Amino acid sequence: MSDGIRIGIDIGGTSTRAVAIDAEGTVLMENQFATLQGADAVLSLVCALVAELRDRSGRPLLGVGVGVPGVVEWPDGLVAHAVNIGVERLALGRELSERLDTPVWVDNDVNVAALGAARIYPGGGSLGFLNVGTGLAAGVILEGALWRGTRGVVGEIGHVAIDPAAGRCPCGQMGCLELIASGSALARALPRGVTPGALTSRLLLDSADVRTAFDAWVRGVAMAARMLVLSVGVDRVVVGGGAAALGTLLHDALVDVFDAWSKESPFIASLRLPDRTFVGVPDRTATLGAALLVESAPELHPRER
Amino acid sequence: MSDGIRIGIDIGGTSTRAVAIDAEGTVLMENQFATLQGADAVLSLVCALVAELRDRSGRPLLGVGVGVPGVVEWPDGLVAHAVNIGVERLALGRELSERLDTPVWVDNDVNVAALGAARIYPGGGSLGFLNVGTGLAAGVILEGALWRGTRGVVGEIGHVAIDPAAGRCPCGQMGCLELIASGSALARALPRGVTPGALTSRLLLDSADVRTAFDAWVRGVAMAARMLVLSVGVDRVVVGGGAAALGTLLHDALVDVFDAWSKESPFIASLRLPDRTFVGVPDRTATLGAALLVESAPELHPRER
Numbered sequence: 146m147s148d149g150i151r152i153g154i155d156i157g158g159t160s161t162r163a164v165a166i167d168a169e170g171t172v173l174m175e176n177q178f179a180t181l182q183g184a185d186a187v188l189s190l191v192c193a194l195v196a197e198l199r200d201r202s203g204r205p206l207l208g209v210g211v212g213v214p215g216v217v218e219w220p221d222g223l224v225a226h227a228v229n230i231g232v233e234r235l236a237l238g239r240e241l242s243e244r245l246d247t248p249v250w251v252d253n254d255v256n257v258a259a260l261g262a263a264r265i266y267p268g269g270g271s272l273g274f275l276n277v278g279t280g281l282a283a284g285v286i287l288e289g290a291l292w293r294g295t296r297g298v299v300g301e302i303g304h305v306a307i308d309p310a311a312g313r314c315p316c317g318q319m320g321c322l323e324l325i326a327s328g329s330a331l332a333r334a335l336p337r338g339v340t341p342g343a344l345t346s347r348l349l350l351d352s353a354d355v356r357t358a359f360d361a362w363v364r365g366v367a368m369a370a371r372m373l374v375l376s377v378g379v380d381r382v383v384v385g386g387g388a389a390a391l392g393t394l395l396h397d398a399l400v401d402v403f404d405a406w407s408k409e410s411p412f413i414a415s416l417r418l419p420d421r422t423f424v425g426v427p428d429r430t431a432t433l434g435a436a437l438l439v440e441s442a443p444e445l446h447p448r449e450r
Numbered sequence: 451m452s453d454g455i456r457i458g459i460d461i462g463g464t465s466t467r468a469v470a471i472d473a474e475g476t477v478l479m480e481n482q483f484a485t486l487q488g489a490d491a492v493l494s495l496v497c498a499l500v501a502e503l504r505d506r507s508g509r510p511l512l513g514v515g516v517g518v519p520g521v522v523e524w525p526d527g528l529v530a531h532a533v534n535i536g537v538e539r540l541a542l543g544r545e546l547s548e549r550l551d552t553p554v555w556v557d558n559d560v561n562v563a564a565l566g567a568a569r570i571y572p573g574g575g576s577l578g579f580l581n582v583g584t585g586l587a588a589g590v591i592l593e594g595a596l597w598r599g600t601r602g603v604v605g606e607i608g609h610v611a612i613d614p615a616a617g618r619c620p621c622g623q624m625g626c627l628e629l630i631a632s633g634s635a636l637a638r639a640l641p642r643g644v645t646p647g648a649l650t651s652r653l654l655l656d657s658a659d660v661r662t663a664f665d666a667w668v669r670g671v672a673m674a675a676r677m678l679v680l681s682v683g684v685d686r687v688v689v690g691g692g693a694a695a696l697g698t699l700l701h702d703a704l705v706d707v708f709d710a711w712s713k714e715s716p717f718i719a720s721l722r723l724p725d726r727t728f729v730g731v732p733d734r735t736a737t738l739g740a741a742l743l744v745e746s747a748p749e750l751h752p753r754e755r
Contacts, residue, residue, distance in 0.1 A: 270600035271599075271600045283681075285683070287592065287597065292592065292683065293683070294576075294682075294683025294684075295575035295576045295683060295684065295685035296683075296685060296721075298679065298680065298683055298721065299681070299682065299683025300681060300683070301680040301681065302680060302681050304680055304717060304718075305673075305676070305677050305680055305681065306673075306676075307612045307613075308612075314715075316715050316716075316717040316718070317714045317715030317716060317717060317718070318711065318714060318715045318717075318718060319714075368610075368611075371610070371611075372610055372677075372681060373681065374603065375603065375606040375607060375609055375610055376588075376604070376605060376606070376607050376610065376677060376678065376681040376682055377599075377604065377681055377682050378590070378597065378598070378599025378600060378601075378603055378604025378605070379599075379600065380600035380601060406623065409622045409623060409624075410619075410621050410622030410623045411621075411622060412609060412621040412622060412623075413609075413621070413622065413623060416601075416603065
């Protein structure tokens with residue numbers, strides 16, 4: 146067993162990445178391929194990536210973990226509404242397990258990224274992985290383990306409605322935090338022709354409109370981080386998703402917001418948010434987290450239930 | 451051991467209540483006394499209540515749990531800023547343990563009430579106890595155990611700042627939810643001469659001003675419950691604290707708010723908040739929860755550390 150590998154797969158909207166890790170969680174090798182659309186293509190691609198890593202490693206395969214965008218029924222690995230990969234409904238865990246003849250765990254992409262972040266940003270205790278991309282949601286690690294919420298809902302802070310002036314959310318509510326603090330929200334708020342990926346400190350200095358849009362968005366992200374710390378009680382917040390590409394630019398701006406809040410409120414100051422908030426997670430977070438699914442719930446192997 | 455009792459004490463602003471429970475958690479007997487002010491008086495009163503129950507039961511005492519308003523350092527039982535009982539700083543756990551010659555656990559009143567609520571409203575999984583009184587804060591039970599947050603902060607949803615128009619919070623921030631949804635907020639918002647305790651469905655029908663103030667407050671409480679479900683992922687929310695005295699009046703109004711939100715949002719409808727929200731916890735919640743502290747953390751007995 147100890148020389149076996151675990152393989153983690155992250156099925157993203159653009160690329161599907163895979164890693165193989167050893168018993169200590171060290172990444173041994175990785176590969177990737179452009180994401181394919183539709184159930185059959187997704188299954189074939191994942192099987193091909195797994196086979197390549199297994200053959201290349203020459204070691205026994207202990208299990209496969211998969212992160213996928215969409216609603217995932219844990220622990221059965223039933224995926225629904227994964228529109229980014231053209232999948233409406235797929236028993237991904239069971240299908241893969243049969244094809245690969247190995248235990249397979251499937252969870253949503255935010256949860257597996259949270260598991261990976263907890264490994265990459267060690268420190269024990271708890272962690273909230275704030276996924277700032279198309280939407281806004283958090284994966285939650287408590288005492289080292291993924292907390293899935295009693296009914297599968299947890300970290301859905303994007304749909305805490307806070308400001309009616311922000312308009313109607315696709316979820317139907319008015320003023321969800323997602324309308325203010327997601328990556329999509331930033332893209333909408335920036336002046337025409339400016340994309341979030343093009344933001345630089347120079348551009349923020351030169352354009353008042355860009356600065357205004359960016360600052361309002363950063364305040365939203367800061368609110369999301371504060372909400373995770375205050376309500377869920379996590380020790381650290383890691384900002385990931387597309388927005389993490391802004392790196393230091395976002396981190397420095399978040400610290401400015403936290404510092405301003407701390408000047409007003411000794412209570413907020415006591416939380417020391419700047420020391421507990423990180424931005425910019427390597428690409429490998431989600432794949433590593435997916436591989437860690439294999440160890441996190443051996444008793445929930447769907448094939449043995 | 452199995453015929454031993456555990457005693458739970460809830461030190462409230464007005465009265466200090468105690469219960470003795472058996473190994474199964476059944477309440478065997480109870481007593482109470484008007485709360486006394488100051489460290490020496492508090493210690494003496496708790497010792498007297500414990501001694502009376504122990505003597506009356508004629509059984510061995512396995513341990514004592516205490517809930518106290520204020521900041522409590524877990525698991526050492528150091529109490530700070532318990533202004534309601536005239537205590538600025540007191541090593542309550544250690545002092546009681548020495549005087550009573552028995553293991554003592556101390557936690558804050560909201561946490562112990564959450565433990566009690568999880569026993570009174572069974573159903574497994576997780577629960578948020580929303581304390582709506584002078585302030586607004588929640589105790590959180592996850593998988594049957596009290597979740598204290600990695601740094602002792604959790605369920606502090608009263609200090610999620612959501613509406614600058616609500617003014618400055620004593621914590622220093624603008625627009626904290628506590629300014630809208632606490633019992634104090636309701637008292638401030640009601641017309642002069644009307645207290646929260648005097649609210650009836652008749653009065654709500656007769657006075658538009660009363661109705662407006664009440665409805666705005668109920669929306670705030672509903673927001674707090676929704677935030678607990680969305681962010682922390684609790685299965686059930688139990689509304690306690692002074693506001694729970696409103697009972698059905700509050701529960702029906704909360705359900706109306708949830709129903710309105712559900713009409714707008716299939717996502718919120720899918721949470722089925724009306725089925726998961728309870729109001730009106732018996733007096734015994736906090737004392738029972740305090741007694742359950744004794745079993746919840748035997749490894750953390752301060753005298754043995």
